[in-house]
């Protein structure tokens with residue numbers, strides 16, 4: 001990344017004695033869609049608010065388009081923001097809400113009207129310009145909030161959990177819509193969420209945050225399949241964790257319970273006798289052998305959950321229970337609890353957590 | 355259910371009687387100026403009295419200025435307290451309650467001592483200055499009502515998020531207060547304004563001690579010297595008050611509908 005559009009450098013924020021964000025670094029390219037993903041209280045909103053200018057960093061700097069904006073007031077930054085609680089002005093109509101930023105900027109009436117119409121077209125609510133916010137559904141209000149944020153052509157778009165107040169169906173359709181609009185306009189965007197599915201499905205890159213730091217920044221595929229830390233592995237997706245002991249560091253043999261598997265090249269310098277945490281995604285594990293799966297473990301079916309298209313089976317191995325998913329097949333009934341079972345997986349899919 | 359309803363009616367009728375009987379009696383009395391017949395003679399005399407017209411106009415103008423001063427003072431203060439200094443709210447609430455505890459006479463004597471003609475701020479050395487001081491005094495008297503009304507109005511909107519939404523769209527403080535905050539607390543401000551108006555129209559102590567030709571001292575003067583006219587004046591004052599209230603009702607219909615609706 002030669003020339004990031006937005007650069008957050010060594011940003012730190014303390015409220016009184018507590019450090020909420022600590023040495024946060026992130027570069028975002030022009031037109032990129034980056035999500036902040038993390039548990040409640042990890043500092044996502046705080047970082048976003050520093051980018052918006054609502055909080056001043058205790059240390060570090062924020063650069064937008066080559067210009068240091070760290071000390072600029074929010075109304076001087078030309079940034080668009082969408083809030084969790086919609087925050088539409090209740091006394092203004094939809095069209096007046098969308099026009100607010102344009103009016104403040106002194107855009108002429110004719111031009112502003114044109115832009116408002118364009119924006120309402122973009123969010124697919126062209127006929128609702130005269131309504132008041134209380135006459136709209138939550139999803140419609142949030143779309144208006146998006147149009148309002150975008151109308152003054154901001155350099156950056158910031159969204160703080162914009163979908164969390166909406167019901168599940170609207171949430172999915174609106175997130176796809178947000179992504180489509182973002183792509184169409186090519187606007188650099190930060191999207192805060194604590195919903196991993198949301199982050200994985202719409203982001204170019206995800207910054208997984210924990211304790212005020214970016215634990216890992218990467219594309220969804222990379223975050224999911226190659227988590228850099230134990231926290232990321234646990235937080236993103238369902239994960240099975242097994243304890244293993246290195247029985248022979250040279251040949252990469254690791255003993256799990258009473259059986260051994262080969263993990264050559266994955267031990268990262270662990271020595272014989274070390275205990276490792278090994279992680280596996282449910283979808284990487286098969287019940288019974290499967291071509292390409294070079295490792296297997298045996299256990300006993302602990303429980304079976306029929307979820308429709310997928311059956312989630314848990315297999316007890318030693319002291320731990322391993323979840324795995326099999327597709328529903330009308331001709332083969334699911335296994336019974338208590339049956340002996342063998343699971344297989346590819347040693348390449350095993351994540352060694354640090 | 356049924357007995358609950360009839361009790362409600364009984365209570366209502368008792369309340370209405372308590373309210374209307376004195377009013378009707380006053381009205382009846384005010385119309386007996388001419389011996390042996392009902393007439394509006396007392397009203398004619400009162401309305402035709404130039405001192406009535408002068409003092410009433412004076413008080414209405416004073417009320418308008420008091421309301422403007424009160425709004426300019428209270429709306430930004432209450433807003434700022436809610437936005438940035440919530441820990442100061444109890445203190446400010448206490449301060450705004452002081453005018454209820456401290457008698458107006460104490461305030462006005464304080465004024466007379468502080469702003470005499472040889473003080474650095476000689477409000478009292480000219481008529482216009484004294485009137486200005488009176489308006490300031492009225493604003494103080496109305497403070498408890500104005501502050502509470504506005505603060506209640508602010509409670510119904512998400513002050514912080516709306517402020518931030520406006521800020522990020524480029525708005526400065528003047529725009530935020532005039533285009534976002536004020537319109538959304540308009541009904542609250544109007545009810546504060548109504549109370550202010552009512553206080554100013556009837557106020558006696560301050561106007562009398564500052565020797566301004568206000569409606570309150572005029573009322574007192576008439577009341578002490580005439581028989582039928584005070585009753586007519588009471589009815590007139592009552593009609594004006596109710597007129598104000600209806601105007602506010604009508605105005606609030608034009609105010610943003612959603613402003614009543616907490617989100």
Ligand SMILES: Nc1ncnc2c1ncn2[C@@H]1O[C@H](COP(=O)(O)OP(=O)(O)OP(=O)(O)O)[C@@H](O)[C@H]1O
Pocket residue numbers: 015020038039040041042043044045046047194
């Ligand atoms: N103004 C403030 N004063 C003191 N502490 C604050 C302030 N704002 C945030 N914090 C603290 O900073 C931490 C991070 O808050 P932040 O709102 O950034 O979390 P978040 O990741 O957005 O969480 P959520 O998913 O719940 O929104 C929290 O522990 C919070 O209590």
Ligand SMILES: [Mg+2]
Pocket residue numbers: 044045046160
């Ligand atoms: Mg948050």
